[in-house]
Amino acid sequence: MLEKIHLSIVREVERQGSLTAAADVLCLTQSALSHSMKKLEQKMGTDIWLREGRSLRLTQAGKYLLALAERLLPQLERAEEHLKQYAEGARGTLRIGMECHPCYQWLLKVVSPYLAEWPDVDVDVKQKFQFGGIGALFVYEIDLLVTPDPLYKPGLRFEPVFDYEQVLVVSRQHILAGSSHVDPDQLSEEVLITYPVEIERLDIYNQFLMPAGISPKRHRVIETTEIMLQMVAGGRGVAALPRWLAEEYAGKLDVVPLRLGKNGIAKQIFLGIRESDADIDYLKAFVELARQQAIA
Amino acid sequence: MLEKIHLSIVREVERQGSLTAAADVLCLTQSALSHSMKKLEQKMGTDIWLREGRSLRLTQAGKYLLALAERLLPQLERAEEHLKQYAEGARGTLRIGMECHPCYQWLLKVVSPYLAEWPDVDVDVKQKFQFGGIGALFVYEIDLLVTPDPLYKPGLRFEPVFDYEQVLVVSRQHILAGSSHVDPDQLSEEVLITYPVEIERLDIYNQFLMPAGISPKRHRVIETTEIMLQMVAGGRGVAALPRWLAEEYAGKLDVVPLRLGKNGIAKQIFLGIRESDADIDYLKAFVELARQQAIA
DNA sequence: AACATTCAATGAATATTATTCATTTATTGC
DNA sequence: GCAATAAATGAATAATATTCATTGAATGTT
Numbered sequence: 001m002l003e004k005i006h007l008s009i010v011r012e013v014e015r016q017g018s019l020t021a022a023a024d025v026l027c028l029t030q031s032a033l034s035h036s037m038k039k040l041e042q043k044m045g046t047d048i049w050l051r052e053g054r055s056l057r058l059t060q061a062g063k064y065l066l067a068l069a070e071r072l073l074p075q076l077e078r079a080e081e082h083l084k085q086y087a088e089g090a091r092g093t094l095r096i097g098m099e100c101h102p103c104y105q106w107l108l109k110v111v112s113p114y115l116a117e118w119p120d121v122d123v124d125v126k127q128k129f130q131f132g133g134i135g136a137l138f139v140y141e142i143d144l145l146v147t148p149d150p151l152y153k154p155g156l157r158f159e160p161v162f163d164y165e166q167v168l169v170v171s172r173q174h175i176l177a178g179s180s181h182v183d184p185d186q187l188s189e190e191v192l193i194t195y196p197v198e199i200e201r202l203d204i205y206n207q208f209l210m211p212a213g214i215s216p217k218r219h220r221v222i223e224t225t226e227i228m229l230q231m232v233a234g235g236r237g238v239a240a241l242p243r244w245l246a247e248e249y250a251g252k253l254d255v256v257p258l259r260l261g262k263n264g265i266a267k268q269i270f271l272g273i274r275e276s277d278a279d280i281d282y283l284k285a286f287v288e289l290a291r292q293q294a295i296a
Numbered sequence: 297m298l299e300k301i302h303l304s305i306v307r308e309v310e311r312q313g314s315l316t317a318a319a320d321v322l323c324l325t326q327s328a329l330s331h332s333m334k335k336l337e338q339k340m341g342t343d344i345w346l347r348e349g350r351s352l353r354l355t356q357a358g359k360y361l362l363a364l365a366e367r368l369l370p371q372l373e374r375a376e377e378h379l380k381q382y383a384e385g386a387r388g389t390l391r392i393g394m395e396c397h398p399c400y401q402w403l404l405k406v407v408s409p410y411l412a413e414w415p416d417v418d419v420d421v422k423q424k425f426q427f428g429g430i431g432a433l434f435v436y437e438i439d440l441l442v443t444p445d446p447l448y449k450p451g452l453r454f455e456p457v458f459d460y461e462q463v464l465v466v467s468r469q470h471i472l473a474g475s476s477h478v479d480p481d482q483l484s485e486e487v488l489i490t491y492p493v494e495i496e497r498l499d500i501y502n503q504f505l506m507p508a509g510i511s512p513k514r515h516r517v518i519e520t521t522e523i524m525l526q527m528v529a530g531g532r533g534v535a536a537l538p539r540w541l542a543e544e545y546a547g548k549l550d551v552v553p554l555r556l557g558k559n560g561i562a563k564q565i566f567l568g569i570r571e572s573d574a575d576i577d578y579l580k581a582f583v584e585l586a587r588q589q590a591i592a
Numbered sequence: 593a594a595c596a597t598t599c600a601a602t603g604a605a606t607a608t609t610a611t612t613c614a615t616t617t618a619t620t621g622c
Numbered sequence: 623g624c625a626a627t628a629a630a631t632g633a634a635t636a637a638t639a640t641t642c643a644t645t646g647a648a649t650g651t652t
Contacts, residue, residue: 002376003300005610020628032611034630039610044376045383054619054628061382067572068375071436072368079364080298080340086357087341131434131451138427138434140367151447155427275427276363301639316599328640330601335639350599350648 004076006040007069009033010048013056014066075140085122091282093122097142099133099149101195102225102242103269106162107146110293114286121282137274143283145272148203158272161290165243166203166265167257171235174256181259184212191237192216193228203267204240208260229253242267300372302336303365305329306344309352310362371436381418387578389418393438395429395445397491398521398538399565402458403442406589410582417578433570439579441568444499454568457586461539462499462561463553467531470552477555480508487533488512489524499563500536504556525549538563 012022013033020030041047048065049056058066085092098104104125111123129136133145137156150158168182176182187209199205199219209215220237222228225245232239233253246257271287278284308318309329319326337343344361345352354362381388394400400421407419425432429441433452446454464478472478483505495501495515505511516533518524521541528535529549542553567583574580 002372002379004298018628028610029612030629031613031631035611038630044379046379051618051629056629059382061379064378064382065375068371072371075364075368076298079361082360083298083340083342083357086355086360129450132449134430134449135434135451138431151449153428153430153447154425155431314599324639325641326600327602327642331640334601347600352600 001043002040004073005036007065007073009037010058010062010065011069011073013049014058018055071139078140090120090122091118093124094144094282094286095124095126095142097129097133097136097145098125098127099145099147100269101197102245103146103148105225105245105248106242106269110286110290113293114289117289118282118285133272137272140274143273143277144286147270147272148267149201150270150272155275156272157275157278158270159287159291160268160270161287162269164267164269166240166260166267167243167246168204168238168260169229169232169241169246169255169257170238171233172254172256173235174238176258177256179258181262181264183261184209184214187216187238188214190216191218191220193220193222193231193237193239195228196221196223202240203265204260207265229255297339298336300369301332303361303369305333306354306358306361307365307369309345310354314351367435374436386416386418387414389420390440390578390582391420391422391438393425393429393432393441394421394423395441395443396565397493398541399442399444401521401541401544402538402565406582406586409589410585413585414578414581429568433568436570439569439573440582441566443566443568444563446566446568451571452568453571453574454566455583455587456564456566457583458565460563460565462536462556462563463539463542464500464534464556465525465528465537465542465551465553466534467529468550468552469531470534472554473552475554477558477560479557480505480510483512483534484510486512487514487516489516489518489527489533489535491524492517492519498536499561500556503561525551 008026009022012025013019016022016025019033023030023033026033037048044061046061047059048062050059082092096107098107107125111125115121115123126136126142129141131139133142133147134151134153134156136142137145150160152158168176168187170176176186192204194202194204218237220231222231225241228239228241229249230253231237233255240260241257243257246255249255250257271290273283273287304322305318308321309315312318312321315329316326319329322329333344340357342357343355344358346355378388392403394403403421407421411417411419422432422438425437427435429438429443430447430449430452432438433441446456448454464472464483466472472482488500490498490500514533516527518527521537524535524537525545526549527533529551536556537553539553542551545551546553567586569579569583
């Protein structure tokens with residue numbers, strides 16, 4: 001009744017702007033699409049498009065179908081790929097979602113031994129999700145979520161794999177460089193460099209600056225850790241990063257880590273999976289490996 | 297390539313136990329199913345079933361397809377119904393999920409004026425979800441979630457609609473009936489009656505008894521509010537319920553509400569929707585009506 | 593051990609459905 | 623007003639799904 005082809009047509013017409021153009025992409029004729037959709041409209045008893053002049057505008061029903069298509073087609077397409085992977089003897093693809101910028105460096109350390117141990121599993125890392133990491137897990141967009149922000153909900157399972165301290169990184173020439181720790185007000189005249197994330201999600205804001213009612217002089221956003229640390233080393237600002245990351249770079253660049261507040265900011269990284277995937281061997285193995293890597 | 301029919305076959309074979317039986321249900325012949333699946337297996341290059349004697353056992357690829365089928369087919373089926381509803385001039389079905397037992401009584405008060413105001417919208421209430429209410433929202437199993445437990449995540453939007461106090465309900469003959477409030481230790485010799493929910497999710501446990509290290513003498517589980525209150529009135533135990541609910545029954549049954557602890561337990565009901573649904577008029581209207589009802 | 597059943601697979605025949613081709617109609621831009 | 627573009631339509635055809643009739647293998651029965 002409602003078939004995959006209908007969803008494909010609705011999606012492609014939306015992308016291409018016309019039946020004719022969509023037909024080209026789908027390797028069919030305009031006539032074929034027209035007939036297919038006409039039949040569907042008749043069966044369902046409702047129009048999908050309003051014929052306005054020589055173009056089509058989605059009806060409410062059509063919009064509904066479009067949303068359905070955008071949601072289901074990727075899952076079907078992925079399924080086909082997945083089946084072909086099985087055919088090649090591969091186990092599948094482990095799709096990892098990252099909700100935590102600096103975790104990327106840590107992840108790399110886990111992924112390389114993992115790939116060696118599981119030659120028939122591919123790893124794919126995604127960083128952008130329409131509905132956030134949790135949503136991506138729920139809708140099977142990813143299989144594993146790396147996040148500092150776990151969520152104990154039915155259907156999902158989170159496990160801490162790594163503890164670390166979030167520290168301030170400053171240039172070795174910085175006035176604060178020798179201090180045992182920094183207080184919030186010492187940052188009021190600094191340029192703070194962070195990853196491009198909503199402010200509320202930054203620990204240095206909600207656990208350090210905000211409680212003290214302090215704002216930095218300026219806030220700069222930078223995508224990559226390397227450049228961020230280059231900037232810090234050059235005295236262009238300060239950044240908040242995991243201590244292990246800061247120490248790794250301390251050899252190469254003129255940067256030093258500083259404790260945030262007297263007690264420091266303690267953080268954890270969690271791995272989240274769907275409960276129903278809990279006994280997939282190659283997934284379990286990844287979590288296990290991550291935990292070991294964290295200890296080493 | 298991978299079509300709806302393949303998913304239907306995999307699901308139905310699993311349900312019926314054989315190709316032949318599945319064929320009957322699907323109004324096709326055994327041969328048709330065999331040919332269809334064979335073609336898929338050839339295209340994908342992987343078997344879906346292992347032929348064991350005269351029966352079929354799913355391969356790993358097959359299990360994957362089964363999971364996909366169980367996930368996608370309901371959405372496709374729902375879509376067909378939905379389109380037909382559009383055809384009949386109806387607006388659609390508002391599927392409400394409930395994660396909060398006593399909310400049911402409250403919901404009824406909102407639903408009846410809503411149905412009157414929106415004659416072309418159907419309302420459907422669900423209470424059981426494989427992946428919890430949040431999961432159900434994410435996978436389009438429901439459109440609206442009624443819960444005391446909101447979750448501010450991208451893709452979802454929660455809104456408080458109703459404040460109330462959670463109180464202890466006891467029989468009018470109970471020794472505590474005259475007290476201004478109850479303390480945790482006064483429940484150590486009581487039978488506590490609750491809805492069938494995991495203990496950790498009950499406020500009376502995690503906000504009242506557990507912090508004090510107290511357990512009730514016994515814990516009984518009852519599905520319906522009426523029976524629960526009948527039991528309480530009969531002196532068979534005590535229950536924790538919203539104050540407004542308790543007061544509603546106080547006229548009919550010999551029960552009295554008691555504050556839990558000196559300050560009482562304050563609760564809120566939230567309505568959650570998908571962000572992408574935020575401008576669907578009949579959904580907005582429901583949330584609006586719920587808020588008004590709460591004030592009245 | 594023989595026989596009847598049950599089930600899936602298979603190849604060829606057939607029915608069904610999807611797609612194209614050739615046109616028509618309507619709209620838009622020039 | 624004319625060319626260009628887009629969708630719809632009906633008939634012809636191609637593609638495909640489905641059935642029919644049969645086989646072979648496994649299971650159950652006497």
